[in-house]
Structure formats: structure tokens, C-alpha cells
Amino acid sequence: xxxxxxxxxxxxxxxxxxxxxxxxxxxxxxxxxxxxxxxxxxxxxxxxxxxxxxxxxxxxxxxxxxxxxxxxxxxxxxxxxxxxxxxxxxxxxxxxxxxxxxxxxxxxxxxxxxxxxxxxxxxxxxxxxxxxxxxxxxxxxxxxxxxxxxxxxxxxxxxxxxxxxxxxxxxxxxxxxxxxxxxxxxxxxxxxxxxxxxxxxxxxxxxxxxxxxxxxxxxxxxxxxxxxxxxxxxxxxxxxxxxxxxxxxxxxxxxxxxxxxxxxxxxxxxxxxxxxxxxxxxxxxxxxxxxxxxxxxxx
Amino acid sequence: xxxxxxxxxxxxxxxxxxxxxxxxxxxxxxxxxxxxxxxxxxxxxxxxxxxxxxxxxxxxxxxxxxxxxxxxxxxxxxxxxxxxxxxxxxxxxxxxxxxxxxxxxxxxxxxxxxxxxxxxxxxxxxxxxxxxxxxxxxxxxxxxxxxxxxxxxxxxxxxxxxxxxxxxxxxxxxxxxxxxxxxxxxxxxxxxxxxxxxxxxxxxxxxxxxxxxxxxxxxxxxxxxxxxxxxxxxxxxxxxxxxxxxxxxxxxxxxxxxxxxxxxxxxxxxxx
Numbered sequence: 001x002x003x004x005x006x007x008x009x010x011x012x013x014x015x016x017x018x019x020x021x022x023x024x025x026x027x028x029x030x031x032x033x034x035x036x037x038x039x040x041x042x043x044x045x046x047x048x049x050x051x052x053x054x055x056x057x058x059x060x061x062x063x064x065x066x067x068x069x070x071x072x073x074x075x076x077x078x079x080x081x082x083x084x085x086x087x088x089x090x091x092x093x094x095x096x097x098x099x100x101x102x103x104x105x106x107x108x109x110x111x112x113x114x115x116x117x118x119x120x121x122x123x124x125x126x127x128x129x130x131x132x133x134x135x136x137x138x139x140x141x142x143x144x145x146x147x148x149x150x151x152x153x154x155x156x157x158x159x160x161x162x163x164x165x166x167x168x169x170x171x172x173x174x175x176x177x178x179x180x181x182x183x184x185x186x187x188x189x190x191x192x193x194x195x196x197x198x199x200x201x202x203x204x205x206x207x208x209x210x211x212x213x214x215x216x217x218x219x220x221x222x223x224x225x226x227x228x229x230x231x232x233x234x235x236x237x238x239x240x241x242x243x244x245x246x247x248x249x250x251x252x253x254x255x256x257x258x259x260x261x262x263x264x265x266x267x268x269x270x271x272x273x274x275x276x277x278x279x280x281x282x283x284x285x286x287x288x289x290x291x292x293x294x295x296x297x298x299x
Numbered sequence: 300x301x302x303x304x305x306x307x308x309x310x311x312x313x314x315x316x317x318x319x320x321x322x323x324x325x326x327x328x329x330x331x332x333x334x335x336x337x338x339x340x341x342x343x344x345x346x347x348x349x350x351x352x353x354x355x356x357x358x359x360x361x362x363x364x365x366x367x368x369x370x371x372x373x374x375x376x377x378x379x380x381x382x383x384x385x386x387x388x389x390x391x392x393x394x395x396x397x398x399x400x401x402x403x404x405x406x407x408x409x410x411x412x413x414x415x416x417x418x419x420x421x422x423x424x425x426x427x428x429x430x431x432x433x434x435x436x437x438x439x440x441x442x443x444x445x446x447x448x449x450x451x452x453x454x455x456x457x458x459x460x461x462x463x464x465x466x467x468x469x470x471x472x473x474x475x476x477x478x479x480x481x482x483x484x485x486x487x488x489x490x491x492x493x494x495x496x497x498x499x500x501x502x503x504x505x506x507x508x509x510x511x512x513x514x515x516x517x518x519x520x521x522x523x524x525x526x527x528x529x530x531x532x533x534x535x536x537x538x539x540x541x542x543x544x545x546x547x548x549x550x551x552x553x554x555x556x557x558x559x560x561x562x563x564x565x566x567x568x569x570x571x
Contacts, residue, residue, distance in 0.1 A: 076415060
């Protein structure tokens with residue numbers, strides 16, 4: 001498979017502040033590549049450098065084997081982009097916007113736009129004025145996807161989308177992958193990345209901390225499980241289960257950490273011995289993932 | 300580039316239409332006063348002589364001389380009652396268009412959307428700059444139409460279409476100086492800095508005030524050649540024909556500003 005995105009020691013400085021440093025990435029054709037990091041980690045700066053909105057202070061980037069700076073117009077003809085904060089021209093309807101994009105891209109894709117709009121439950125005849133963030137997001141996704149680009153660059157794509165539409169988005173991404181197209185998806189939403197990505201790069205403080213397959217990420221990943229019991233909580237029986245750790249009993253709540261290789265059946269069987277009133281499952285924060293990852297790496 | 304041009308024209312059509320109609324009607328209204336002013340010229344002259352010279356200099360232009368000033372001279376009439384203000388009004392439109400095209404589009408994120416499409420920055424710049432230039436020409440055309448329609452109704456306002464066109468289209472060269480400067484500032488100054496617009500308006504309005512007052516001060520008079528307003532007068536163009544020498548100076552400065560903006564836009568960091 002061809003390499004669609006390749007960066008070599010990509011670095012960008014805003015004055016004395018280094019936003020990204022020595023970013024080396026290889027994104028392969030046909031994969032959904034997650035770009036994971038907390039807010040301010042350098043995700044958007046990396047994307048803006050790839051799209052030639054800003055220029056690298058040092059290093060370089062290639063998309064489709066073309067130089068991101070020199071060949072930016074040719075590159076942008078082959079990609080679809082959804083920015084993290086989308087602003088649309090409000091004096092148009094969605095259909096007028098798509099028609100304008102067709103003229104600019106010299107390609108007809110209104111039918112595909114209509115299909116996507118139907119999937120996303122979006123009315124293309126509606127004016128873009130006064131739309132909610134979620135509706136703008138839908139329009140942005142339609143505009144980014146409709147011309148069937150070889151590469152999709154999506155910056156926090158599901159922000160503002162309701163859970164149902166997030167599921168539709170996941171379907172669309174799998175569709176793109178099945179057609180051999182590539183997705184570069186930036187997010188700080190770990191579950192989303194886990195659900196749809198093949199590989200993920202983790203960026204922190206402007207530097208790539210790790211590039212992993214989702215299987216590897218899941219292995220170091222974990223969940224926080226809280227059981228609310230009818231009687232005061234007890235740790236008995238749970239601590240012996242493989243993968244369960246950090247047990248804390250507090251009043252009627254029993255909180256535990258469930259790692260990727262936990263024997264879930266054993267947890268359920270043990271919980272069944274108690275009168276359980278409520279169950280909460282929490283995702284770890286990215287910081288917790290980083291700490292786990294480094295804990296394993298150091299070990 | 301043409302898709303960008305058409306979009307820029309479409310985005311501004313309402314502003315352009317209302318300004319064109321407004322200035323066209325204003326021109327027509329001014330012509331309607333002309334027969335009355337012609338009939339009462341002596342009284343007007345006496346009245347103007349009684350006003351402070353400083354005030355008349357600002358409102359009638361830097362070269363105002365109450366002894367030689369003739370209200371019934373059509374060139375002077377158009378210059379005094381229309382173009383002195385018209386330049387500032389149309390110039391303000393051009394400044395707004397330039398900053399909307401780049402700085403404000405960058406701030407509100409629409410430039411990101413535009414630049415993610417297969418369009419080079421220079422194509423984007425050229426499309427939008429051409430749209431601004433077209434808007435200037437359209438607004439001027441409506442103004443000419445207003446004067447011409449007035450001349451058909453009030454025949455005392457005796458001027459032909461060619462004289463009008465030369466007189467008013469001549470301001471195009473002056474207006475492109477301010478447009479080019481605005482585009483240059485928008486291309487060079489980061490969108491996070493808010494002084495670029497102020498500098499452009501200062502160039503448009505500040506130099507107008509300095510130029511207007513130049514007749515009152517030798518110091519100001521000495522720097523008049525440095526001001527763009529010194530190279531265009533609708534009155535002179537209507538009475539004496541096209542001032543190609545002066546307009547060439549303005550054209551060279553405009554080309555320089557646009558050229559620099561075209562060069563800088565490709566090196567601009569588009570802020571988040």
C-alpha cells in the first residue's frame with residue numbers, strides 16, 4: 001500500500017513557542033489513522049501544516065508523494081477537509097454551496113451530496129444561516145465527503161453531533177475505508193478513535209509520543225468501573241480477578257480499574273453476588289492512558 | 300479564480316447594489332439643485348465668502364478660492380458636491396472589501412474552508428481583488444448614470460456622457476491606490492493585529508483631511524505631492540480631459556501595492 005501522508009521531522013514554531021516538534025508520521029492508503037491528543041497538543045497545527053495553511057519552521061511533509069508546500073493545490077484537489085471550527089458562508093443554501101464546490105472542483109457530485117445528506121438527516125435546501133454547531137458539522141462533512149476524495153482530513157469531526165449521528169459518521173468512515181480511501185482523523189475522544197481507527201498516533205506537547213495499532217492501544221487502555229451496591233461496598237473477591245486493580249470502596253460505591261485483558265466474566269460473576277443498584281463505566285483520560293503506556297514501556 | 304470572483308461578487312451584491320443606487324440617486328439629487336444654484340450664484344458666492352476659509356477649504360477642497368470659485372462650472376460642481384465625499388465613501392467600501400476578503404475571512408475561519416479547496420492563494424487573492432475593482436467600477440457607473448439622467452431632466456446641467464465618464468472614472472485610479480494599500484496591509488499584517496484597518500482608513504480619510512487643509516499651510520502644501528488626492532480631481536478631468544500623467548502615477552502606485560500584496564499573500568501564515 002502507498003504512503004499517503006509522510007512527514008519528516010515536521011516542526012512549527014509560533015515565535016518562541018514550539019507548537020510541534022520533529023513530527024514523523026506515515027499514513028498508509030486505505031487506513032483510518034487517528035491523531036489523538038489533548039487540546040493544545042499540536043493536532044491542529046500539524047493538520048494546518050499538511051494543508052499548507054502554515055509553513056514548517058523545519059522538516060517537511062508529503063501527501064500522495066507531493067510536497068505539501070510546493071504542490072498544495074494539486075494535493076487539495078485530492079482531499080476533503082473538515083476544520084475543527086467550521087464557518088460556512090451563510091448567504092447560501094447547502095445545495096448552492098455544493099454547486100459552487102462542483103464548479104470549483106470541476107466535478108459533479110450533487111447526487112452523492114444528496115445521499116450523504118439523507119444519511120445525516122440534513123436538508124440541503126435549507127439556508128446555512130443561523131445553523132447549530134451540529135448542523136454545520138453535518139454540512140461540513142457532506143462538503144468534505146461528497147467529491148469522494150482520496151484522503152479525508154477531519155479535525156474533531158464529531159464535535160456537536162448527537163450520538164445517533166456519530167454512529168452514522170462511523171458508518172461513513174468505514175465506507176470510505178472499504179473503498180480504499182484514507183482518513184486522517186484528529187480527536188481527543190479516545191472511544192471514538194478506538195471504534196473506527198486502524199492505527200493511532202498520540203501527540204503530547206507537540207511531540208509524537210507513540211504510533212500504535214488500535215489493538216496495542218486497547219491493550220494499554222482501561223476503564224474505570226463503579227458499582228453501586230445496596231449494602232456498604234466490599235472489595236472481597238474482586239481483587240483476585242485478573243486485570244482488576246486500584247479497588248476503592250467508598251460508602252456504597254466500589255470503584256475499580258479494568259484493564260484491556262481483564263476477565264470480564266469473572267467481574268460480572270463476582271458482582272452478581274451483590275445486590276447491585278447501579279453501574280457506571282468511565283473512559284480514562286488521555287493523561288491516564290499516557291501514564292499507563294509509559295508505565296508499561298518503562299517496565 | 301473565476302469561481303472565487305463570482306462568489307466575492309455575489310457575497311457583496313447587496314452592499315454594492317444599495318451603495319450604487321444610493322450614490323446614483325444622490326448624484327441625481329445634486330443635479331436637481333443645479334438650476335437653482337445657477338440662478339442664485341451671486342448670492343451663494345457672497346455667502347461662501349462669509350464662511351471661515353478653513354471650513355471652506357475642508358468642504359470645498361484644498362484649492363478653494365472664493366474669488367475664482369464658480370458654482371456654475373459643472374466640473375467644479377461635480378467635484379465639490381459629489382466626488383470629494385464620493386471618493387471617501389467608495390474608498391471605504393474598497394477598504395472593507397479588502398479586509399473582508401483576507402483578514403476577516405481569516406478571523407472567522409472561512410479562509411480556511413476556501414484554502415482547503417484546490418485554489419492557490421494567489422488565485423484566491425486575484426479573484427477577490429478583481430471583484431473589489433469591479434465593484435468600484437459598478438458604483439462609479441451608477442453615479443455617472445445618476446448625473447447623466449439628471450442632465451437629461453435639468454438641461455441647465457449641460458454635460459455629455461463622455462465628459463462625465465472621464466471625470467468620474469478617473470477616480471478609479473485614486474480608488475485603486477487605497478484598495479491596493481488595503482489588500483497589502485491585509486496580506487502582510489497578521490489577522491490577530493487590529494491596526495491594519497486603522498492604517499488603511501487613516502490613509503483614506505487622514506490624507507483627505509490633510510490634503511483639504513493644505514491650502515491653509517505652507518508646510519502642508521509642501522507635502523501635497525505625497526498624497527494620492529493630489530493626482531485626481533473630477534473638476535479638472537471634466538473641464539480639461541483625462542489627466543493621464545497624474546493618473547499614471549496613481550496606476551503605478553496601485554500596481555506596486557497589488558504586486559506586493561500578491562507576493563506576500565503566498566507567504567502569509569493563516570492563523571487559527
